[in-house]
Amino acid sequence: MTSRDECVGLDQKDPLAELRSEFILDDSLIYLDGNSLGPLTTSSRERVRTATEREWGEGLVRSWGSAGWMEQPTRLGDRVARLIGAGPGAVVVADTLTFLLAKLLGTALELRPGRTTVITDRANFHSDLYIAEGMARLTSRGVRVVAIDRNRLDEYLNDDVAVVMLTHVDFRTGEMLDLSGITARVHQAGALMIWDFAHSTGAVPLDVTTANVDFAAGCTYKYVNAGPGGPGFAYVAPRWHAEIRNVLPGWLGHVAPFDFEETFRPAPGVRQLVTSSPSVLALAALEGALDVWDRVDMSEVRTKSLALTDLFIELVEETLPGEFEIATPRSHDQRGSQVALRHSEGYGIVRALLERGVIGDFRDPDICRFGFAPLYVRYVDVYDAVGHLVEVLEKGEHQDDRFRVRHAVT
Amino acid sequence: MTSRDECVGLDQKDPLAELRSEFILDDSLIYLDGNSLGPLTTSSRERVRTATEREWGEGLVRSWGSAGWMEQPTRLGDRVARLIGAGPGAVVVADTLTFLLAKLLGTALELRPGRTTVITDRANFHSDLYIAEGMARLTSRGVRVVAIDRNRLDEYLNDDVAVVMLTHVDFRTGEMLDLSGITARVHQAGALMIWDFAHSTGAVPLDVTTANVDFAAGCTYKYVNAGPGGPGFAYVAPRWHAEIRNVLPGWLGHVAPFDFEETFRPAPGVRQLVTSSPSVLALAALEGALDVWDRVDMSEVRTKSLALTDLFIELVEETLPGEFEIATPRSHDQRGSQVALRHSEGYGIVRALLERGVIGDFRDPDICRFGFAPLYVRYVDVYDAVGHLVEVLEKGEHQDDRFRVRHAVT
Numbered sequence: 001m002t003s004r005d006e007c008v009g010l011d012q013k014d015p016l017a018e019l020r021s022e023f024i025l026d027d028s029l030i031y032l033d034g035n036s037l038g039p040l041t042t043s044s045r046e047r048v049r050t051a052t053e054r055e056w057g058e059g060l061v062r063s064w065g066s067a068g069w070m071e072q073p074t075r076l077g078d079r080v081a082r083l084i085g086a087g088p089g090a091v092v093v094a095d096t097l098t099f100l101l102a103k104l105l106g107t108a109l110e111l112r113p114g115r116t117t118v119i120t121d122r123a124n125f126h127s128d129l130y131i132a133e134g135m136a137r138l139t140s141r142g143v144r145v146v147a148i149d150r151n152r153l154d155e156y157l158n159d160d161v162a163v164v165m166l167t168h169v170d171f172r173t174g175e176m177l178d179l180s181g182i183t184a185r186v187h188q189a190g191a192l193m194i195w196d197f198a199h200s201t202g203a204v205p206l207d208v209t210t211a212n213v214d215f216a217a218g219c220t221y222k223y224v225n226a227g228p229g230g231p232g233f234a235y236v237a238p239r240w241h242a243e244i245r246n247v248l249p250g251w252l253g254h255v256a257p258f259d260f261e262e263t264f265r266p267a268p269g270v271r272q273l274v275t276s277s278p279s280v281l282a283l284a285a286l287e288g289a290l291d292v293w294d295r296v297d298m299s300e301v302r303t304k305s306l307a308l309t310d311l312f313i314e315l316v317e318e319t320l321p322g323e324f325e326i327a328t329p330r331s332h333d334q335r336g337s338q339v340a341l342r343h344s345e346g347y348g349i350v351r352a353l354l355e356r357g358v359i360g361d362f363r364d365p366d367i368c369r370f371g372f373a374p375l376y377v378r379y380v381d382v383y384d385a386v387g388h389l390v391e392v393l394e395k396g397e398h399q400d401d402r403f404r405v406r407h408a409v410t
Numbered sequence: 411m412t413s414r415d416e417c418v419g420l421d422q423k424d425p426l427a428e429l430r431s432e433f434i435l436d437d438s439l440i441y442l443d444g445n446s447l448g449p450l451t452t453s454s455r456e457r458v459r460t461a462t463e464r465e466w467g468e469g470l471v472r473s474w475g476s477a478g479w480m481e482q483p484t485r486l487g488d489r490v491a492r493l494i495g496a497g498p499g500a501v502v503v504a505d506t507l508t509f510l511l512a513k514l515l516g517t518a519l520e521l522r523p524g525r526t527t528v529i530t531d532r533a534n535f536h537s538d539l540y541i542a543e544g545m546a547r548l549t550s551r552g553v554r555v556v557a558i559d560r561n562r563l564d565e566y567l568n569d570d571v572a573v574v575m576l577t578h579v580d581f582r583t584g585e586m587l588d589l590s591g592i593t594a595r596v597h598q599a600g601a602l603m604i605w606d607f608a609h610s611t612g613a614v615p616l617d618v619t620t621a622n623v624d625f626a627a628g629c630t631y632k633y634v635n636a637g638p639g640g641p642g643f644a645y646v647a648p649r650w651h652a653e654i655r656n657v658l659p660g661w662l663g664h665v666a667p668f669d670f671e672e673t674f675r676p677a678p679g680v681r682q683l684v685t686s687s688p689s690v691l692a693l694a695a696l697e698g699a700l701d702v703w704d705r706v707d708m709s710e711v712r713t714k715s716l717a718l719t720d721l722f723i724e725l726v727e728e729t730l731p732g733e734f735e736i737a738t739p740r741s742h743d744q745r746g747s748q749v750a751l752r753h754s755e756g757y758g759i760v761r762a763l764l765e766r767g768v769i770g771d772f773r774d775p776d777i778c779r780f781g782f783a784p785l786y787v788r789y790v791d792v793y794d795a796v797g798h799l800v801e802v803l804e805k806g807e808h809q810d811d812r813f814r815v816r817h818a819v820t
Contacts, residue, residue: 024467033471040467048462048691056637057434057450061443061769069638096686098660099509106548122672127660127686130674134659138516138548147672221687227466228479228690247548249540250508260774262532262557264540276506276537277631280638281458282689359470364670 001318007379035371038225044288051284085207092270097232100217106247108163115162122147157189169199169336174328180211203337205298226286250275304374305337315386338371348398411728417789445781448635454698461694495617502680507642510627516657522572532557567599579609579746584738590621613747615708636696660685714784715747725796748781758808
């Protein structure tokens, strides 16, 4: 079994180790919930201060021009693009993931007018299920959403399928789907593919170009570290740029917003997907987070991510044999950057760990979820987290009366 | 004609005068563009710092519970409610104005299933026109949007009209419409009324309860001072709470978000209109702005607003007779809190004023727009702004070559 000294050694050799100092993280905490909310970077803190106190406070309305607020959605989009393997001009930052999925679904359905089926994953994140149903109902031409077992996708692919919308990394188990393979099968059926990258962006290398993805959207508040409720982003393959239509249009997606025309004329490319004035403070936090990402090689992130999750699984199995069902795939090509442990007393376990400063989260009915973000999680953190887990179970801390009634653990 | 000394005297007697010190405003500027972007308050600066550096930075994901982030949409909604005459539980803060209008239109159309006409104002803000068209097209049951001359509304009200959507204060001219009267006429035709309060909230007293308004939405970055791209808000009359449906649903509007149910079950009341996790930093800025509004009596705001706009009109007419067409109504009951001056060289005039530190804005084709926000604009500011305007025109500064090519003046 890997020792703590070996973990210290791994940290010393880690090419990403120096990045931890960019994050404001109390060393008394072991933060394994960056898959829910990434921590604050020094650069985001400074960017938010500047945007609030200088750009808004001093520049006032002039900052829409002088501070470049108008161009933020596409300028930051181009920086997010690097994280998903997209070229410049193909990603826009706007709204939230759910609204962007709505827009992508709306335009994808229009691109397949003769087809009436939207396929999604029964285990998808719930907002994805809700917005898919919502859009199907709005586009009242008999579109139906079929939420399936994703492992049986091929059985459902037929010439009535307009769109398949899947989340690339499962939010519960951390299972990663085959981006290229599924996209190709969906295309073979004549359908379009929308990927949700909520748990992928900044967690695993993505290459939408090679994988021939049509559309994708993601959030920035998880592994990207853009802060609570941070903006979403959308990718549209360049081959679709001339054909998409923002079904929820607003003035900032107009080709000339200040011409105030009565009829919506879309801006070229992904820019038309912007609806409203973006939250400048939220974009500033994202900009700061991207200052760190600009320095990062995603292949190094992936190598460390797999090493951290492998180490966690190894230590759990060695120290607590049979205690947990490990819901996350062992196979590297099916794993995101989190590990999910199933346990009937999982809620109490996560709460007891929280009291020890080990922050993970719980998902009904029995999943203890631990995210391993390679930019700031250390090998010793993994070692120490498992040490705490062993002590919680040995001392029965998870069976404390206070944990009998469940409250949300975000 | 009112003298500068008299203006100094008016400021000394102004019951709102002390509020100016809550704003971070350089005394070398005369800020008459709070109808586009309100200035930063000390309280917003502090709230954004706290939310960023303490709640996100130190509390991390735990702050969704411990810092009350989950309840912000309704808690802040209850504070915005005071500004529009709504009771508790009837206003929610979320998304942006345009998305909230989309949701209100969507649910209103469902409440009038046999009717197919949406009426709006040809002179409405463009996002409103675009989103109305977008929603009509999405709800593809033959709904058509008719953009009319709002003065001829009665001619268009018939039993096919499902919804009328108007902006209460015209963004170009500052004309204020008759909230109660129009709502009553729309109801008489069996239609529902959606009001856009973008240029009304914090600018004029509003009483949605007495006016029997069905639905309303607004933004918070203008007179409310919540910062660039600040969140929107929506009002739903309590009589509709049991009947509305969020047509763009997401997990945070679910009755039990952490139950992760496959099917959307709406939270009670307006809460269901929340779709995604809100930007906590944007909400923090709004919270700070509301700290000031909590201390304000809207009738005092109205009294000063009318005095400021009267004074501006008087001074412009006295010092520059015949130079401008005053597009804003003289009648108090038809005036918001801005004055629009038409001039064929309006663009150059606004740019030349900007260089003198008098910030207004320009709207095609010929409107110089000046907003008078009673919380921080002083009577002497009005006097001095007109003084600058006189000098610009006397010296021909507005005809400078640099102003021949128009750039956006936000």
